[in-house]
Amino acid sequence: MQLNPYLNFNGQCETAFKFYEKCLGGKITAMLTFGSSPMAEQTPPEWHDKIMHARLAVGEAVLMASDASPEHYEKTRGMSVALNTDKPEEAERIFAALSENGAVQMPIQPTFWAARFGMLIDQFGIPWMINCE
Known part of the structure; x- marks a missing residue:
């Protein structure tokens, strides 16, 4: 079993993960946008470049995240x-x-x-x- 933090961002996921990759010496292994997903047609155009799922590997640890829609972001x-x-x-x-x-x-x-x-x-x-x- 492995437990991994899964973070939610207010539209800054890609920028945050590129920053974490640099700070932590990790490697981004996934960066899926809403626009490149099977849900693209149901996603508003202004959200096509937002991140549906990101994964950063740092050694054997994994940090994951996505952009939360404004009505769901906390x-x-x-x-x-x-x-x-x-x-x-x-x-x-x-x-x-x-x-x-x-x-x-x-x-x-x-x-x-x-x-x-x-x-x-x-x-x-x-x-x-x-x-x-």
């Missing part, structure tokens, strides 16, 4: 994407990259449980927890 609350790394320098690099144009909730720092831990909300409204035990 700001992300009550959850965070937790990212764990073995190297403090890598945790600091990722934290700095993801916090670009975002909001730092807790600066990355040593804690009693980790060599580094920090929390942020990225420029797309997604909460992250970066941890290095």
Whole structure:
């Protein structure tokens, strides 16, 4: 069994995933638009370039997402994407990259449980927890 976060964006999924690919050193393995899907005829033309499904592989981990229609989009609350790394320098690099144009909730720092831990909300409204035990 594998559990994967599935994020919803307000029309920014493609931009967000290209940003995550760069920040995390991952690889986008799927980026399906509504316009290229079998549902294209039932989709308003202004949504044809929005993302129906995206998949980003980072090592053995997978992050998935889509653009939610305006009437179904809700700001992300009550959850965070937790990212764990073995190297403090890598945790600091990722934290700095993801916090670009975002909001730092807790600066990355040593804690009693980790060599580094920090929390942020990225420029797309997604909460992250970066941890290095």
